[in-house]
Amino acid sequence: MAARAEPVAPYRADWRRGRVASWVTTVDHKRIGILYMATALVFFAAGGILALLIRAQLATPNEHVVTRNAYNELFTIHGTTMIFLFIVPFWAGLANFLVPLMIGARDMAFPRLNAASYWFFFFGGLGMYLSFFASGGAARSGWYSYPPLSEKAFSPGSGQDVWILSLHLVAISSLLGAINFICTIHNMRATGMSWMRIPLFVWAIEIYSILLVAVMPVIGVGLTFLLLDRQVGTHFFDPTHGGSALLYQHLFWFFGHPEVYVIILPAMGVLSEVLPVFSRKPIFGYKAIAFSTVAIGFYSMLVWAHHMFSVGLPNFLNIFFMLSSMVIAIPTGVKIFNWLATTWRGNLILDTAMLWALGFIAVFTIGGLSGIFLAAFPVDWQVTDTYYVVAHMHYVMFGGGVFGVFAALFYWWPKIFGRLLDERLGKIQFWLVFIGFNLTFFPQHMLGLMGMPRRNFTYFHHGLWEAYNLISSIGSGIMAIGMLVFVVNVVQTTRSGARAGNDPWLADTLEWYTTSPPPEHNFDRVPYVTSARPLRDLRRRLAGSSAF
Amino acid sequence: MRRKLLVLVLVLGASLAFAAVAAAGNGGFAPETPHSPNASRINDSYKLIALLTGLIFVIVEGALVWFIVRYRNRGRPRTAEGPQIHAHTRLELIWTAVPVLIVAAIAAFVFYKLPGIKDVPAAKAQGGPLVVRIDAHQFYWQFTYPNGTISIDELHAPVHRVVEVEIHSQDVDHSWWVPELGGKFDAIPGRTTHTWFQADRVGTYRGQCGEFCGVFHAEMAARVFVESESAYRSYISSVTPMALGGQEWSGVCAKCHGISGQGGYGPAIAANTVLVEQAGLRHILEQGQNVRKPLASYMPPVGRGWTDAQFTALEAYLKAHVYKGAPSGG
Structure with missing residues (x-):
């Protein structure tokens, strides 16, 4: 039979390949991860600007940088942004990029669901910021929005409703993402990668995801009740009609405390990856760190009412929540001691990623220790809702969360974009942020102990309040300069950064096996995994064979 | 050697300085000076926790700084590995058990102080x-x-x-x-x-x-x-209705409406006839001005739960000292 030319369909450019369209329609876990992280960092900048305005307002007593209502909007949206729109989605993005690579998979278990969860987050965050234009302005009853203050009778503007709607979208996003991570980690690991061989960052994401699945529905319930109270006229939280204002606090903190660990566990996972690589040693006590992650996840669901010691709970509940909160300090301490032991007798390479990781240990320890004061509920009665808590919480969230974010960015940037961030600028940024951070938040411990309540629009001349507040505001400016240095670093690196090979740090885990940036299908072939450090094994085998 | 000594002296000096300030009890290193037994027992608990956590702080940060200084790279190549130590069970048990004991000590001390903080003395x-x-x-x-x-x-x-x-x-x-x-x-x-x-x-x-x-x-x-x-x-036994009315005006109304009703965060009300309309005044104090009105006219229900005497006192005070409206009807 003679060869016959097949009719060829005329070439038509696929619109999905366009420069913007390819990002909008992507289901590639790496691109979704980049979208997630970029969006989260934009919200970090936005939330940071809100924080700078707060510090400007509080720099001196009786200041009028912003109006009263604007101030209340600032701290409400600042808190909401940093927790819901920055750190949690940033980890979702990093995990999106890394988890399949670390376990040697082609993609996430459900790529389309993955894209959906990003877009829920995107539109939720957009809604949150558009709420500044709502009638009556953005929500202004705190990031926790306790009723009755957040009820229609006391917050009549529609900003509060937009806040609820946006959080619903973000909560759905987190939930979908978490389910996807769990399915991916359970089902798609490379041959030979047993549970005791997965990277500790993946352990952290596993527990992060389980916590989100466990507690996100609870905040969903609380927000839905609040929305019904505001819009339909129910009285879930209205005591004048038989509701309970305290119920919301339970719903909120049953979610809210695990959320703290949703923020901190992935940062701890990052540390457990960075510290051994830059100490040129294995992680000390892999099992202890993995199990302490599980223990922290479990106990984090049993400590919520330590946020509520001053509401007048029965004594036995106060005692229970004091003990459970102190117990959770133990696995956290185990991690810190194991990290220190990892650096012991190592060859500590003080690159920027390592500086952030060591800085994390230095400042997070302070946040952990100040938490013990707060767990002892009589002491909590004295310092809760003061700047002491603001200081404690930022030592944990910023000293833990943000330091972890930058350790991750400096460590994995070459894998994500193929270029190394500039080390000199990175170190300048680290020291500016480290010094600025401590100047901003350490004096706030003192302010709280001296009786300055948080969420106050202004304050009066009172002893050392002025000095400490001014130091704090100056510190926030230094931190802001540090963040600008990072922006410069990113721009410079994108233009002319040094090319990174597959494995610039001589690391331990599978993501460094593929090219930087990785191809769309991640790996041509995945090596058989025989330990928690497959790449080091591979390097040694290669060195051995060449010697042979 | 000399540098190590310098670091050690600096660390010790700094911690001594902090301890001295903390002992002086001002500057914000402890809660404010207590003037009631419950407050002073809270301070005792605070000080014990500060002592024990201070100890942990010095150990952890000290070890961190020491390891960074002692084991830093010093020009070794990246390929030079440290000893490949994976775990040490006894050591790990020790640093799990010791914090448990510290936490237990804190909890025990808090329990010991608790009745004196929480229970109202029979007096x-x-x-x-x-x-x-x-x-x-x-x-x-x-x-x-x-x-x-x-x-x-x-x-x-x-x-x-x-x-x-x-x-x-x-x-x-x-x-x-x-x-x-x-x-x-x-x-x-x-x-x-x-x-x-x-x-x-x-x-x-x-x-x-x-x-x-x-x-x-x-x-x-x-x-x-x-x-x-x-x-x-x-x-x-000597608070007159007029004095109560004055406190109500300055505490309840004037924070938003200005001390002479000239307006501030809330609108000027000195000339508003509602001030002298008994029923209208009571209604707005008890119910506030709520959501059906434009947002700008929102007012919380500041007089919820007031007694008749409280309303009467405020009415009398408003007539005597605040209301600046034109006398109407002669």
């Missing part, structure tokens, strides 16, 4: 505690004494006497807090919380709302006047 010699009712409102504190006398934003209490406060809220969550006289307790609508104090000296103590309650949260302050028994008795 039999004084004929039981003096019970004062606190009603928290947006944005003022209302105190009701056993004889029915009411004061706003200022609490008068006799020195050395056990005073039990019953905390209520009439609108949103607030928190009653006088740092020198003990911890915070929230005012939550639908619930009653209790705390107590026994001031050890005559003086004025600063109190401030501890739970964010809205736009004037920062101005929701209270002063506690601790005075001799006789001064206290003469105060609670």
Whole structure:
């Protein structure tokens, strides 16, 4: 039979390949991860600007940088942004990029669901910021929005409703993402990668995801009740009609405390990856760190009412929540001691990623220790809702969360974009942020102990309040300069950064096996995994064979 | 060697300096100087925790700095590995068990101090505690004494006497807090919380709302006047309706509307006839001005739960001192 030319369909450019369209329609876990992280960092900048305005307002007593209502909007949206729109989605993005690579998979278990969860987050965050234009302005009853203050009778503007709607979208996003991570980690690991061989960052994401699945529905319930109270006229939280204002606090903190660990566990996972690589040693006590992650996840669901010691709970509940909160300090301490032991007798390479990781240990320890004061509920009665808590919480969230974010960015940037961030600028940024951070938040411990309540629009001349507040505001400016240095670093690196090979740090885990940036299908072939450090094994085998 | 010594001296010096400041008890290294037994027992707990956590702090940060200095790269190549130590069970058990003991010690000490912080002393010699009712409102504190006398934003209490406060809220969550006289307790609508104090000296103590309650949260302050028994008795038996009206005006109305009703955060009301319309005034105080109106005219229900005497006192005060409207109808 003679060869016959097949009719060829005329070439038509696929619109999905366009420069913007390819990002909008992507289901590639790496691109979704980049979208997630970029969006989260934009919200970090936005939330940071809100924080700078707060510090400007509080720099001196009786200041009028912003109006009263604007101030209340600032701290409400600042808190909401940093927790819901920055750190949690940033980890979702990093995990999106890394988890399949670390376990040697082609993609996430459900790529389309993955894209959906990003877009829920995107539109939720957009809604949150558009709420500044709502009638009556953005929500202004705190990031926790306790009723009755957040009820229609006391917050009549529609900003509060937009806040609820946006959080619903973000909560759905987190939930979908978490389910996807769990399915991916359970089902798609490379041959030979047993549970005791997965990277500790993946352990952290596993527990992060389980916590989100466990507690996100609870905040969903609380927000839905609040929305019904505001819009339909129910009285879930209205005591004048038989509701309970305290119920919301339970719903909120049953979610809210695990959320703290949703923020901190992935940062701890990052540390457990960075510290051994830059100490040129294995992680000390892999099992202890993995199990302490599980223990922290479990106990984090049993400590919520330590946020509520001053509401007048029965004594036995106060005692229970004091003990459970102190117990959770133990696995956290185990991690810190194991990290220190990892650096012991190592060859500590003080690159920027390592500086952030060591800085994390230095400042997070302070946040952990100040938490013990707060767990002892009589002491909590004295310092809760003061700047002491603001200081404690930022030592944990910023000293833990943000330091972890930058350790991750400096460590994995070459894998994500193929270029190394500039080390000199990175170190300048680290020291500016480290010094600025401590100047901003350490004096706030003192302010709280001296009786300055948080969420106050202004304050009066009172002893050392002025000095400490001014130091704090100056510190926030230094931190802001540090963040600008990072922006410069990113721009410079994108233009002319040094090319990174597959494995610039001589690391331990599978993501460094593929090219930087990785191809769309991640790996041509995945090596058989025989330990928690497959790449080091591979390097040694290669060195051995060449010697042979 | 000399450098190590220098670091050691610096670290020790810094910790000594901090300890000295902490011992002096000011500058914000401990809660404010207590003037009530419950507050001073909280301070004792604070100091014990500060001691033990301070110890952990020095160990962890010391080890961190020491390891960084001792084991830093010093020009070794990246390929030079440290000893490949994977774990050490006994060591790990020790650093799990020791923190458990420290935490247990803290908990035990707190339990030992707890009854003296939480339980209201029976005060039999004084004929039981003096019970004062606190009603928290947006944005003022209302105190009701056993004889029915009411004061706003200022609490008068006799020195050395056990005073039990019953905390209520009439609108949103607030928190009653006088740092020198003990911890915070929230005012939550639908619930009653209790705390107590026994001031050890005559003086004025600063109190401030501890739970964010809205736009004037920062101005929701209270002063506690601790005075001799006789001064206290003469105060609670001599508050005239006009004096109460004055306190209501400055504590309840003037924070938003200005001290002479000239306007501020809220609109100018000095010439508003509602001030002298009994029914209209009561309605707006009890119900506020709510959601059906434009947002700009929103006002919280500041007079919720008031007694007739309170309304009458305010009405009389408004007529006498605030209202500047044209006399109408001759």
